[in-house]
Amino acid sequence: MAKVTVKLAERSYPIDISPKALRSAANLFPGSPRQILIVTNPTVAEHYLQPLLSVLHSHHVEVFNMQDGEEYKSLTTYADIMQQLISAGFNRDCAIIALGGGVVGDLAGFVASTYQRGVDFYQIPTTLLAQVDSSVGGKTAINHPLGKNLIGAFYQPLAVLIDTDCLQTLSARNYRSGLAEVVKYGVIYDAEFFHWLEDHVAELRNRDTAALTYAIERSCAIKAEVVAADERESGIRALLNLGHTFGHAIEAATHYGEWTHGEAVAAGTVIASKLSEVTQKLSSSDFRRVADLLNQLGLPIKAPQMPWQDWLSYMQRDKKVKDGRLHFVLPTAIGSAEVVSNIEHETIAAVITECC
Ligand SMILES: NC(=O)c1ccc[n+]([C@@H]2O[C@H](COP(=O)([O-])OP(=O)(O)OC[C@H]3O[C@@H](n4cnc5c(N)ncnc54)[C@H](O)[C@@H]3O)[C@@H](O)[C@H]2O)c1
Ligand SMILES: [Zn+2]
Known part of the structure; x- marks a missing residue:
């Protein structure tokens, strides 16, 4: 069993990672009986x-x-x-558990943040993406017809319980999608972890429990460190968006259906890395390592073709655009990255063409 702590002073919380973790969920609620709402969906509930x-x-x-x-x-x-919640007479001392992927987690977390001005919230993430990314860090949200995640709150859970066995029932596509975020942590933050990922491609593809436990632990530890340093994304937390500006454009252009989030992030990460190589921030050999690892994990490294004007308009709709300028997270080496905003549009367009 592995354990990571998200250090946020009096709001600090544990992330417990192990096969069969679900069996120990009762430990989350010692003491007298509680009112508990589990939010889930039929696929996960089954x-x-x-x-x-x-x-x-x-x-x-x-x-x-x-x-x-x-x-x-x-x-x-x-x-x-x-x-x-209201019909069942749930009071302020109740607790809400999210049992599912990022969709369930984001929604249940937002409910918890607002029901009676905030009640106890617990995450039991069941997709790889939710286990390494969305369940950690306290971003909760729902979508509005005019845009994704437009309504939400920063609201940290009291604990995250990660059962690695849950990943065995995940579809191959969803599983691979989560791996894109795992690779992201190595690229932006931890060269040693990236190297470990390169050495364990076969185990990861086979969903080997020991490899998964380590990959999830390292990913959560990195996210926890970044979130502890910058909970509300005014600085370093933005690095977690590596590949996401391009990725969101791919998702939007394909109407959030054809490409999964992780697939779009993988192709977006390759574009960001190429942009970094072309602007002489990243070595060609590091660029190759990023693209090769994503490729070996079964993720797409070529983006779909679309006109530059479409890329631009989708990217400009991204929440991360500030004062009308495009900001990109660019890796500067395996294990480090920075936010860059002064790249000429011609350069970006040329790199995108090369990566499609
Ligand atoms: N809060 C954050 O910081 C953050 C970060 C990244 C993404 N997100 C959000 O997360 C969401 C995407 O999350 P996701 O990729 O987990 O998608 P998801 O929640 O839709 O889950 C993907 C699919 O897998 C199914 N599923 C879940 N667990 C399963 C299991 N163990 N076995 C079999 N099937 C299972 C789900 O029912 C669903 O059909 C998006 O809404 C995104 O905005 C939030
Ligand atoms: Zn993501």
Whole structure:
């Protein structure tokens, strides 16, 4: 079993990582019986709801089984959960558990942050992306018809429980998508971890438990460190967006369906790395290592073709655009990165053409 702590003074919290972690969920709620709402969806519930319910049997547990899909991370679902909490007479001492991927986690976290001005929140992430990224760091949100994650709050959970066994039922595509974020941590922050990933491609592709436990632990530790240093993203936390400005453009251009988030981030990471190479911040051999690792993990390294004007307009819609200028996270070596905003559009356009 591995353990990581997110250090945020009195709001610090543990991340416990192990196979069979679900069985120890009762330890999250010692003492007298609590009102607990589990938010999940049918896909996840099929495998993991009963095991969770059985260890929480001494509590008053309600379940909200939301429909599966990004489109349900919505104001409507938010209102439906609030309705259930109020109807069930849940008070300020209740707790909310997110059991699922990033969609469930983001939505349940936002509910927890606002129900009766904030109630206890716990994350049991079941996708690799949620285990290494969305469940850690306290960003919660729902979508608005005019844009993704436009309504939300910074709201940290009291604990994150990661059961690595849950990853065995994940589709191959979703699993690979999570690996893109794992690679991201190595590229921006930890050369040794990147090297370890290069050495364990086969184990990771086979979802080997020991390799996964280590990869998740390192990823969470890096995210925890970055979040502890910059909870509200006024500085270093922005580095976690490596590949995301390009990735969001790919996701938007393909209407959030054809490409998964991780696939788009992988192709976006290759573009960012190429841009860094072309502007002489990153060596050609480091560029190759980034592209090769993503490729070996089964992720796309070529973006879809679209006109430069489309890229530009999608990128300018990205939340990260400040004072009208495009900001990019560029790796400066394996294990370090910086935010750069003064690149000529012709250079960016040429690099994108090369990477499509
Ligand atoms: N809060 C943050 O910091 C943050 C960071 C990154 C992404 N996000 C958000 O996360 C969301 C994407 O998360 P995701 O990739 O986990 O998608 P998701 O929650 O939609 O899960 C992907 C699919 O896998 C299924 N699933 C989940 N666990 C499973 C399991 N163990 N076995 C089988 N199937 C399982 C889900 O039902 C779903 O169909 C987006 O809404 C994104 O905005 C948030
Ligand atoms: Zn991401």
